[in-house]
Amino acid sequence: MKACVLYSGGKDSSLMAVMLKKLGFDVDLCTANFGLYDSFHPAKLSAKSLEFNHKVLELDFEVLNKATDMIMENNFPNDGIKLIHNEVVEYAADYYPVVADGTRRDDKTPKLDKNQIRSLEDRKNIQYINLDSFGYKTIKTLVSSIFEVSKEKSNKENSSDYEVEIRLLIEEKGKSSEDIFPEHYQTRVIGYK
Amino acid sequence: MKACVLYSGGKDSSLMAVMLKKLGFDVDLCTANFGLYDSFHPAKLSAKSLEFNHKVLELDFEVLNKATDMIMENNFPNDGIKLIHNEVVEYAADYYPVVADGTRRDDKTPKLDKNQIRSLEDRKNIQYINLDSFGYKTIKTLVSSIFEVSKEKSNKENSSDYEVEIRLLIEEKGKSSEDIFPEHYQTRVIGYK
Numbered sequence: 575m576k577a578c579v580l581y582s583g584g585k586d587s588s589l590m591a592v593m594l595k596k597l598g599f600d601v602d603l604c605t606a607n608f609g610l611y612d613s614f615h616p617a618k619l620s621a622k623s624l625e626f627n628h629k630v631l632e633l634d635f636e637v638l639n640k641a642t643d644m645i646m647e648n649n650f651p652n653d654g655i656k657l658i659h660n661e662v663v664e665y666a667a668d669y670y671p672v673v674a675d676g677t678r679r680d681d682k683t684p685k686l687d688k689n690q691i692r693s694l695e696d697r698k699n700i701q702y703i704n705l706d707s708f709g710y711k712t713i714k715t716l717v718s719s720i721f722e723v724s725k726e727k728s729n730k731e732n733s734s735d736y737e738v739e740i741r742l743l744i745e746e747k748g749k750s751s752e753d754i755f756p757e758h759y760q761t762r763v764i765g766y767k
Numbered sequence: 768m769k770a771c772v773l774y775s776g777g778k779d780s781s782l783m784a785v786m787l788k789k790l791g792f793d794v795d796l797c798t799a800n801f802g803l804y805d806s807f808h809p810a811k812l813s814a815k816s817l818e819f820n821h822k823v824l825e826l827d828f829e830v831l832n833k834a835t836d837m838i839m840e841n842n843f844p845n846d847g848i849k850l851i852h853n854e855v856v857e858y859a860a861d862y863y864p865v866v867a868d869g870t871r872r873d874d875k876t877p878k879l880d881k882n883q884i885r886s887l888e889d890r891k892n893i894q895y896i897n898l899d900s901f902g903y904k905t906i907k908t909l910v911s912s913i914f915e916v917s918k919e920k921s922n923k924e925n926s927s928d929y930e931v932e933i934r935l936l937i938e939e940k941g942k943s944s945e946d947i948f949p950e951h952y953q954t955r956v957i958g959y960k
Contacts, residue, residue, distance in 0.1 A: 575908065596789040597909060672905070679881070679899065688872070695902055706872065706899035709888055712865070715768065716790060 577672035577703075578604045580662060581628070582734045583620035585717040586676030588763040590705055591626055592720060594674060602670070606631045606662040608638035610739045610746075616762060617734035623765040624721075631669075637661045641736075642743040651740070651754055652683045658736045659684030667698040674703040680710050721763045728760035735760075770865035770896075771797045773855060774821070775927045776813035778910045779869030781956040783898055784819055785913060787867060795863070799824045799855040801831035803932045803939075809955060810927035816958040817914075824862075830854045834929075835936040844933070844947055845876045851929050852877030860891040867896040873903050914956045921953035928953075 579591045581603035595601050603621040605614040607630050614630050621628035637658060645654035659675075663686065666673045673694075677685045686694065691702050705713065717723075730738045737755055744751040772784045774796035788794050796814040798807040800823050807823050814821035830851060838847035852868075856879065859866045866887075870878045879887065884895050898906065910916075923931045930948055937944040 593786070593790065597786065598912060679884070691872070691902070695904065701902060701905045701908070703900050703902075703905060707896050708900075709884065709894060709896075711888065712894045712896055715894070719791060 575672055576600050576602070576670055577674055578602050578629075578666045578670035580659075580666060580673070580675040581605050581617050581621060582676075583617040583762045584676065584735075585721060585723060585761055585763060586678060586705060586713065588620065588624060588676075588721055589713060589716055590674050590676045590703070591624065594672075594703070595626075599672060602627045602629050604629045604631050604666060604670075605734050606633050606658070606665075606736070608633050608739050609635045610638060611730065611742050613730065613734050613738040615734070616732050620763045624763065631662065631665055633662060633665055638739055638743060642740050642747070645740060645754060646744060646747070646749060649754060651737070654740065655736055656684045658740075660686070660690070663694065663702070664698075667694060667700045667702075670700065672701045672703065676705055678705040678710065678713055679708060720767060722765045722767055723761050724764050725759050725761050728758050732762060733760050768865055769793050769795065769863055770867055771795050771822075771859045771863035773852075773859060773866070773868040774798050774810050774814060775869075776810040776955045777869065777928075778914060778916060778954055778956060779871060779898060779906065781813065781817060781869075781914055782906060782910055783867050783869045783896070784817065787865075787896070788819075792865060795820045795822050797822045797824050797859060797863075798927050799826050799851070799858075799929070801826050801932050802828045803831060804923065804935050806923065806927050806931040808927070809925050813956045817956065824855065824858055826855060826858055831932055831936060835933050835940070838933060838947060839937060839940070839942060842947060844930070847933065848929055849877045851933075853879070853883070856887065856895070857891075860887060860893045860895075863893065865894045865896065869898055871898040871903065871906055872901060913960060915958040915960055916954050917957050918952050918954050921951050925955060926953050 577599040641654035770792040834847035
């Protein structure tokens with residue numbers, strides 16, 4: 575059965591992809607894009623290094639715009655990122671019978687709660703899968719046994735997170751994004767061990 | 768890494784076992800017993816049919832006794848079953864670095880909530896894994912693609928659920944267990960497809 579794993583090139587979504595493949599799903603790794611900047615290239619490279627198909631989900635720019643305004647108003651990213659993630663999941667559910675992401679038991683945001691999951695599965699007649707089975711220790715163990723990763727200062731050339739286009743749009747709107755998204759290190763999967 | 772999957776011979780715990788094996792864990796299938804009746808044989812047969820090691824976890828009879836009294840007082844099994852399951856998880860965590868069960872996103876009981884999981888993982892320095900990643904539709908799809916199952920009226924010869932010893936203890940205490948555990952069909956895994 576065809577499954578779409580929402581994919582950033584990071585460890586968690588890579589683990590989800592490998593797990594679903596091992597369970598027999600036909601996996602596409604899917605990265606959302608809002609038309610502002612082609613931020614999907616790092617994810618596409620990671621997908622290739624793991625020998626998965628990669629697709630770009632072309633979402634409406636207005637989703638990015640609304641989320642970015644929310645983030646600028648809050649001066650904090652969580653609600654906007656959550657809005658984007660929900661919209662991306664809904665979009666993917668229109669094209670795939672199984673939609674998965676790399677959100678974990680210990681994650682707070684972006685993360686669908688049980689009621690959102692039930693609503694999504696019922697409304698769209700799909701299956702939704704995340705990494706709620708696992709805690710951070712298990713994921714750390716699995717990731718380090720399966721993947722080679724690179725770790726670099728995050729920038730728009732090495733990241734496919736939602737953050738990249740949000741930051742660019744904040745700058746386009748004449749503000750600085752550095753308070754909201756402080757400099758951080760970015761881990762990207764670059765192959766199997 | 769060694770993992771204990773709490774195992775009844777049913778579909779959910781079998782799926783957990785297969786998933787962990789595919790992810791690289793060294794899996795033991797473990798069935799709890801309280802010394803009243805050797806109810807672990809059906810689970811042992813299922814484990815053998817799937818080519819896994821099987822172990823019996825020998826728990827204190829007092830756990831069964833306390834849970835059975837609770838169930839008789841409530842005239843309803845949930846709280847007693849939950850008590851037993853928690854005790855079994857705690858016991859397994861003393862012997863294995865990874866403890867898993869077949870509880871699912873949609874299950875109500877027996878099921879550890881997030882706070883219990885966090886407490887268990889921290890106190891015992893273990894990893895706990897369940898099937899919270901998946902909804903009932905996904906589990907149904909996976910189970911039917913992976914396993915051969917048998918379906919029979921549940922009795923003490925074909926079930927390794929906690930229920931078997933609880934029922935026997937209720938009868939020993941001179942009461943009928945049929946109101947509390949109505950007749951039902953039992954699915955047991957009998958091999959791979």
